[in-house]
Amino acid sequence: xxxxxxxxxxxxxxxxxxxxxxxxxxxxxxxxxxxxxxxxxxxxxxxxxxxxxxxxxxxxxxxxxxxxxxxxxxxxxxxxxxxxxxxxxxxxxxxxxxxxxxxxxxxxxxxxxxxxxxxxxxxxxxxxxxxxxxxxxxxxxxxxxxxxxxxxxxxxxxxxxxxxxxxxxxxxxxxxxxxxxxxxxxxxxxxxxxxxxxxxxxxxxxxxxxxxxxxxxxxxxxxxxxxxxxxxxxxxxxxxxxxxxxxxxxxxxxxxxxxxxxxxxxxxxxxxxxxxxxxxxxxxxxxxxxxxxxxxxxxxxxxxxxxxxxxxx
Amino acid sequence: xxxxxxxxxxxxxxxxxxxxxxxxxxxxxxxxxxxxxxxxxxxxxxxxxxxxxxxxxxxxxxxxxxxxxxxxxxxxxxxxxxxxxxxxxxxxxxxxxxxxxxxxxxxxxxxxxxxxxxxxxxxxxxxxxxxxxxxxxxxxxxxxxxxxxxxxxxxxxxxxxxxxxxxxxxxxxxxxxxxxxxxxxxxxxxxxxxxxxxxxxxxxxxxxxxxxxxxxxxxxxxxxxxxxxxxxxxxxxxxxxxxxxxxxxxxxxxxxxxxxxxxxxxxxxxxxxxxxxxxxxxxxxxxxxxxxxxxxxxxxxxxxxxxxxxxxxxxxxxxxxxxxxxxxxxxxxxxxxxxxxxxxxxxxxxxxxxxxxxxxxxxxxxxxxxxxxxxxxxxxx
Numbered sequence: 001x002x003x004x005x006x007x008x009x010x011x012x013x014x015x016x017x018x019x020x021x022x023x024x025x026x027x028x029x030x031x032x033x034x035x036x037x038x039x040x041x042x043x044x045x046x047x048x049x050x051x052x053x054x055x056x057x058x059x060x061x062x063x064x065x066x067x068x069x070x071x072x073x074x075x076x077x078x079x080x081x082x083x084x085x086x087x088x089x090x091x092x093x094x095x096x097x098x099x100x101x102x103x104x105x106x107x108x109x110x111x112x113x114x115x116x117x118x119x120x121x122x123x124x125x126x127x128x129x130x131x132x133x134x135x136x137x138x139x140x141x142x143x144x145x146x147x148x149x150x151x152x153x154x155x156x157x158x159x160x161x162x163x164x165x166x167x168x169x170x171x172x173x174x175x176x177x178x179x180x181x182x183x184x185x186x187x188x189x190x191x192x193x194x195x196x197x198x199x200x201x202x203x204x205x206x207x208x209x210x211x212x213x214x215x216x217x218x219x220x221x222x223x224x225x226x227x228x229x230x231x232x233x234x235x236x237x238x239x240x241x242x243x244x245x246x247x248x249x250x251x252x253x254x255x256x257x258x259x260x261x262x263x264x265x266x267x268x269x270x271x272x273x274x275x276x277x278x279x280x281x282x283x284x285x286x287x288x289x290x291x292x293x294x295x296x297x298x299x300x301x302x303x304x305x306x307x308x309x310x311x312x313x
Numbered sequence: 314x315x316x317x318x319x320x321x322x323x324x325x326x327x328x329x330x331x332x333x334x335x336x337x338x339x340x341x342x343x344x345x346x347x348x349x350x351x352x353x354x355x356x357x358x359x360x361x362x363x364x365x366x367x368x369x370x371x372x373x374x375x376x377x378x379x380x381x382x383x384x385x386x387x388x389x390x391x392x393x394x395x396x397x398x399x400x401x402x403x404x405x406x407x408x409x410x411x412x413x414x415x416x417x418x419x420x421x422x423x424x425x426x427x428x429x430x431x432x433x434x435x436x437x438x439x440x441x442x443x444x445x446x447x448x449x450x451x452x453x454x455x456x457x458x459x460x461x462x463x464x465x466x467x468x469x470x471x472x473x474x475x476x477x478x479x480x481x482x483x484x485x486x487x488x489x490x491x492x493x494x495x496x497x498x499x500x501x502x503x504x505x506x507x508x509x510x511x512x513x514x515x516x517x518x519x520x521x522x523x524x525x526x527x528x529x530x531x532x533x534x535x536x537x538x539x540x541x542x543x544x545x546x547x548x549x550x551x552x553x554x555x556x557x558x559x560x561x562x563x564x565x566x567x568x569x570x571x572x573x574x575x576x577x578x579x580x581x582x583x584x585x586x587x588x589x590x591x592x593x594x595x596x597x598x599x600x601x602x603x604x605x606x607x608x609x610x611x612x613x614x615x616x617x618x619x620x621x622x623x624x625x626x627x628x629x630x631x632x633x634x635x636x637x638x639x640x641x642x643x644x645x646x647x648x649x650x651x652x653x654x655x656x657x658x659x660x661x662x663x664x665x666x667x668x669x670x671x672x673x674x675x676x677x678x679x680x681x682x683x684x685x686x687x688x689x690x691x692x693x694x
Contacts, residue, residue, distance in 0.1 A: 048694055053527060053530060053691060054690065054691055054693070055690045055691065055692055070689030071689070073535070076531060076532060076533040079531065081527070081528060083524045084524075087524035088525060089525055091320065091321045091324040091325060092320070096317065099317075100314070100317045101528060103314055103317070104314070104529060104532035105532055148528065
């Protein structure tokens with residue numbers, strides 16, 4: 001897999017404030033990489049520096065193997081952006097907005113018509129093509145925002161908190177759409193401070209705080225970095241000591257206790273903890289009533305690494 | 314892109330309101346309010362005058378003959394009421410039986426008006442007296458020096474119409490119809506509000522002002538192309554709006570636009586470009602979001618238009634007496650003077666001076682705006 005984005009030691013200062021502090025990361029072709037961090041952690045600044053919109057103090061940004069600059073028009077033509085704010089014109093209809101922004105990349109009218117139609121269908125705005133943005137709900141506006149960013153079929157797409165203030169149904173639509181884009185071959189950089197989205201969507205996650213990458217890897221890698229374990233609770237009658245000992249012997253099990261017909265197990269990172277425990281209980285012929293598993297979250301990871309909550313809302 | 318920028322400007326309700334609808338509404342209001350007032354006050358009916366000769370000089374006696382000859386002309390503005398002496402003339406003045414009195418001395422002519430004289434009455438009498446004094450002096454010079462070329466100059470000038478308006482800066486005070494100033498001021502207001510389109514252009518291109526501009530900035534389309542396309546589209550809409558306002562002024566409100574179409578077109582072309590470039594300056598150098606910048610621009614234009622006499626026509630005249638700098642730097646006054654002089658003055662030198670001022674400012678503003686708008690990177694967003 002080739003590197004689509006390579007950022008090395010990026011430093012951006014706003015007077016005394018260091019927005020990006022020697023920030024480095026890479027994004028490989030076909031990946032969805034999440035930049036996760038609280039507001040002000042430097043996610044949008046990173047995107048703006050990569051896009052050559054923001055001046056930065058030092059560092060290097062390469063996109064598609066070439067140095068990114070404001071005049072790198074060949075690189076820009078392969079990039080799409082879905083900004084945090086709904087960035088469309090109130091004077092244009094849905095169709096006109098998508099057509100206008102697509103027109104900045106695709107001059108040919110016939111080709112553009114096809115692309116615009118595809119983008120509108122992709123985000124499910126076919127019934128609203130003649131509507132002005134102010135007539136659309138918040139969720140539909142977000143979809144229009146996405147359509148304007150992807151209509152020209154970019155190979156690299158930046159989604160900067162695309163689900164802020166969106167209802168759950170629209171949020172799911174958006175996330176499904178992003179999955180589809182990746183399936184169609186796009187590489188995606190996704191910023192959010194919603195850990196659930198990042199967990200659901202991203203192949204790799206870079207956790208940011210104060211302009212630095214404090215951890216990066218897959219979601220499981222990140223969860224494996226912390227001590228907090230998975231907590232499993234199983235309601236089951238009359239478990240004997242032999243069975244409890246057998247469970248204790250399983251890999252990545254920290255503690256096992258049995259009280260009031262509830263078996264409590266604390267386990268480290270491991271994908272099959274619940275399955276393994278249930279396997280042992282069923283082998284011994286126990287009938288299980290309820291099974292609960294509490295996984296550590298990225299918020300737990302952030303909390304353990306920084307001492308503060310990820311969500312500041 | 315051009316088509317979309319055209320649409321965007323035409324669908325900008327605030328822009329259309331301020332640059333077209335509001336001026337037309339004001340003109341309608343003026344027409345309703347002023348209709349008949351000017352005619353009543355300043356009708357071109359014949360002015361009754363008397364002449365008192367207080368010297369036995371040729372200058373004085375010839376003046377009496379000139380006045381008589383003016384009276385004999387078809388559609389003459391003067392009707393001479395014969396008086397024996399100054400005393401009788403004063404009585405007629407006091408009773409309002411005559412509008413004005415010429416008192417011809419040895420080498421000068423004094424004008425005495427009734428207490429309730431109008432500017433126009435005064436201006437006509439002054440114009441007649443000045444005209445005579447000027448011609449008499451020229452003839453006297455020609456005769457005394459025997460210079461025939463001077464004599465032919467006198468003959469040529471006799472063929473010309475009398476100037477009833479002072480050709481220089483007194484346009485603020487001595488207009489042929491002070492109400493016309495309001496119409497021109499209103500048209501100029503509409504033109505100045507084209508600046509809103511300039512502000513709008515900046516917001517479409519500056520990524521630190523609008524998120525949509527950020528999207529435009531990261532596209533592979535060259536910034537200069539977008540700047541020029543956006544400017545051209547807005548310019549065409551601005552011109553169309555101004556032409557519509559001027560046509561309405563001429564044909565609906567019956568306000569004269571003069572007889573110099575070429576200069577008028579030049580004025581419309583230049584003044585609209587000036588307003589767009591002024592709007593770009595507002596957009597670039599004001600702080601705040603697009604709405605804030607627009608509001609600040611609107612406020613400045615309103616003040617500028619007010620100071621140019623939109624509500625009180627005599628205001629620029631007051632500034633001219635006490636602080637001419639205000640008139641010299643106020644864009645609305647400059648544009649107002651420009652079109653007013655174009656329509657009403659024979660001598661266009663002052664019109665061209667104002668046009669030159671506007672041209673220099675426009676070129677300067679456009680150069681600054683283009684350089685700034687081409688900016689690709691920002692210190693902060």
